[in-house]
Amino acid sequence: MTTVFYARVSTADQNLDHQITQAKQTGFEFDEVVSDHGVSGVSTRLSERPEGKRLFDMLRHGDTLVVRWVDRLGRNYDDVTDTMRLLLRKGVIIKTVINRMTFDGSTNDPMQGAVRDALIAFMAAMAQAETETRKAAQKAGIEAARGKADKYRGRKPTYSREQFKLVQDMLSGSSTISEISKSTGLSRQTIYRIKDKPEASEKALTMWGM
CATH class of the missing domain: 3.40.50.1390 (Resolvase, N-terminal catalytic domain)
Incomplete structure (x- = not known):
């Protein structure tokens, strides 16, 4: 096997x-x-x-x-x-x-199968819903950024969306900050920022179309 x-x-x-x-x-x-x-x-x-x-x-x-x-x-x-x-x-x-x-x-039980x-x-x-939601958020973020080109969007995130999701997944488990930093290549400061301010971290990705 x-x-x-x-x-x-x-x-x-x-x-x-x-x-x-x-x-x-x-x-x-x-x-x-x-x-x-x-x-x-x-x-x-x-x-x-x-x-x-x-x-x-x-x-x-x-x-x-x-x-x-x-x-x-x-x-x-x-x-x-x-x-x-x-x-x-x-x-x-x-x-x-x-x-x-x-x-x-392998189950033959119809209830378990159902x-x-x-x-x-x-x-x-x-x-599928997650993909559609993310696309809509990205589109909204891009349009908002274009409509307010003179508005400061803050620093560009130092992490990708994949790294953001991976950090959240590992935080929900038993991984330590050091282990997450080693696995993702992100600084401890960045990981703490994602941990303490997940909504703001997600918003930063969206605003930058990431």
Whole structure:
């Protein structure tokens, strides 16, 4: 039985090492890492990505697929639900790093199956909704900045949106500030700022269109 960690890195600001480090710090061990770089989770289905295709060929019955969250598989509701159900029917176990959730298609209990499918649908919908919300916020932020070009926006954030999310995820766990700093490459001061003022930190990213 093989355990594969799959990561999707869609922008230059995102970092594969961050996703791998977070998975290992959460207690996951895997035999192989498969990753797609510069690929959108909105417009490109997993089966259409270079390494995504290979992932489908690799995984066999009894294997385990580990992902940071379902949004790494895609940010489109239909794509995520179709992909997860296809893999589960194939006998692949899917686990998420965040919240350590496990999806197993081997159950014969209709009630358990219904609960599992409902949870998959909910998570897929959240992934798509998060993308749409972020796009709307970015658009609003960009328009506001353009309309008030003479207004000072403050310092440009020294962290990317991916780093911001990773810091929040690790803060919600048992990671220390020093561990987070080492994993993300951010200063302790920046991490404390995100910890103490998450809304302001998020707003800064939006205002700069990040």
